[in-house]
Amino acid sequence: MTVETVQQTRALRGVLRAPSDRSITVRAAILASVAEGVSRIREPLESDDADAALRCIAALGAPAAPLGSGCDSAGLRIAGRGLRGLRAPSQPLFCNSSGTTMRLLAGFLAGQAFDAILDGSEQLRRRPMRRVTDPLRRMGAQIEDSDGHAPLVIRAARHPLHGLTYDMPIASAQVKSALLLAGLYADGPVTVREPAPTRDHTERMLRAAGVEVTVGAEGDAGRITTHPPQKPLRALDMLVPADFSSAAFFMVAAAITPGARLRLVEVGLNPTRTGLLDALRAMGATIHLSGLREEGGEPVGDVEIVGGELRGVEVGGALTPRMIDEFPIFAVAATQAHGITIVRDAEELRVKESNRLEGFVGELRKLGAPIEATADGFIVEGPARLRGAVVDGLGDHRVAMALAVAALRAEGETKILGAECVAKTYPAFFRDLASLVDDCGA
Numbered sequence: 454m455t456v457e458t459v460q461q462t463r464a465l466r467g468v469l470r471a472p473s474d475r476s477i478t479v480r481a482a483i484l485a486s487v488a489e490g491v492s493r494i495r496e497p498l499e500s501d502d503a504d505a506a507l508r509c510i511a512a513l514g515a516p517a518a519p520l521g522s523g524c525d526s527a528g529l530r531i532a533g534r535g536l537r538g539l540r541a542p543s544q545p546l547f548c549n550s551s552g553t554t555m556r557l558l559a560g561f562l563a564g565q566a567f568d569a570i571l572d573g574s575e576q577l578r579r580r581p582m583r584r585v586t587d588p589l590r591r592m593g594a595q596i597e598d599s600d601g602h603a604p605l606v607i608r609a610a611r612h613p614l615h616g617l618t619y620d621m622p623i624a625s626a627q628v629k630s631a632l633l634l635a636g637l638y639a640d641g642p643v644t645v646r647e648p649a650p651t652r653d654h655t656e657r658m659l660r661a662a663g664v665e666v667t668v669g670a671e672g673d674a675g676r677i678t679t680h681p682p683q684k685p686l687r688a689l690d691m692l693v694p695a696d697f698s699s700a701a702f703f704m705v706a707a708a709i710t711p712g713a714r715l716r717l718v719e720v721g722l723n724p725t726r727t728g729l730l731d732a733l734r735a736m737g738a739t740i741h742l743s744g745l746r747e748e749g750g751e752p753v754g755d756v757e758i759v760g761g762e763l764r765g766v767e768v769g770g771a772l773t774p775r776m777i778d779e780f781p782i783f784a785v786a787a788t789q790a791h792g793i794t795i796v797r798d799a800e801e802l803r804v805k806e807s808n809r810l811e812g813f814v815g816e817l818r819k820l821g822a823p824i825e826a827t828a829d830g831f832i833v834e835g836p837a838r839l840r841g842a843v844v845d846g847l848g849d850h851r852v853a854m855a856l857a858v859a860a861l862r863a864e865g866e867t868k869i870l871g872a873e874c875v876a877k878t879y880p881a882f883f884r885d886l887a888s889l890v891d892d893c894g895a
């Protein structure tokens with residue numbers, strides 16, 4: 454087990470490109486495997502979750518290779534096998550702890566002409582899978598789960614899957630994506646209705662590959678339909694932006710450190726992901742966006758954050774899914790804000806890599822944070838004087854990284870046990886954090 458020690462700091466300064474987007478990298482690997490021709494994925498994420506996805510598609514007959522010299526950025530090339538060209542894996546597909554890989558592959562494999570088993574780490578085996586297996590069965594998929602959990606045994610589809618119209622009970626991009634990917638192998642359209650907008654990377658990438666994706670008119674924007682492809686999927690040629698959810702740790706670190714100034718570059722700014730910016734602005738944070746552009750159908754730009762005083766806010770409704778992965782770090786921001794911060798409609802936090810309501814709240818309290826979990830979120834009263842302590846990452850990358858940022862504002866030093874879990878999405882996190890701490894300037 455790795456223990457990382459983080460000291461209180463007075464200044465943060467610098468420029469950083471956070472690692473590339475996990476959601477986009479996993480989706481690109483999956484779609485590229487069945488495209489026609491060679492896909493080029495520049496700057497893909499290199500992390501445990503990305504490795505899991507790439508190993509799974511290699512086992513299905515579509516290995517990734519380095520882009521090769523002569524290219525101006527690091528990357529991968531994946532020779533697509535066509536929609537019907539993948540082969541049966543010789544062993545269970547091991548998704549490690551990547552829920553995105555497992556849930557998206559469940560949909561993607563449901564209509565293939567071969568059997569496959571999806572399995573994962575103990576942590577992933579504890580996460581709920583019925584949310585994808587139930588609607589996939591309604592499309593005609595033959596899937597067995599173990600009491601609603603992995604391993605998932607997916608039987609060869611003897612016929613095309615059926616189209617589906619599905620009112621999603623929870624706002625989940627993984628469920629939506631699993632169904633839209635299953636739709637590549639259906640004999641009719643797949644329509645999902647989301648209770649609130651969730652990340653739309655799958656829809657954007659399907660469109661880039663030439664699949665017809667329609668979104669409901671105003672007032673019905675949560676209705677998304679994909680149509681069975683009429684032609685082979687176009688290979689992808691894209692640059693993966695920095696992951697907003699990884700950059701978010703530094704956005705909050707800067708926002709809560711008086712005098713800090715950080716610039717996060719080439720960050721994915723898809724509006725379905727940037728709820729944290731709205732919440733921080735409502736708290737009074739100073740944020741400047743620049744260099745706004747599109748890369749491979751995704752909005753990208755630079756985010757500059759200046760430290761200052763924050764005030765408590767309320768977060769709930771449609772904002773919650775737009776910052777679903779940012780609640781651990783948002784809670785840290787709330788500990789430094791004046792007044793009360795309330796988070797609602799966030800029950801989903803109980804079924805992430807850890808229970809991010811009970812477990813995470815407990816670790817933050819060890820640092821002296823006045824935070825209480827509620828039935829569907831948490832309440833924090835700030836500003837709190839945090840004190841260094843020994844805390845546990847709970848095997849959850851975002852918990853470990855959020856605790857490290859809290860430690861920057863805690864008197865003395867904090868030890869984070871089990872810090873190796875950051876490798877899921879951000880292997881160099883502690884190195885990058887150290888590079889931005891500017892105690893000489895303090």
Ligand code: S3P
Binds near residue numbers: 475624626630652
């Ligand atoms: C993800 C969707 C979200 C998010 C997860 C990644 C994705 O999960 O929390 O980290 O890539 O689609 P849910 O679909 O369970 O909300």
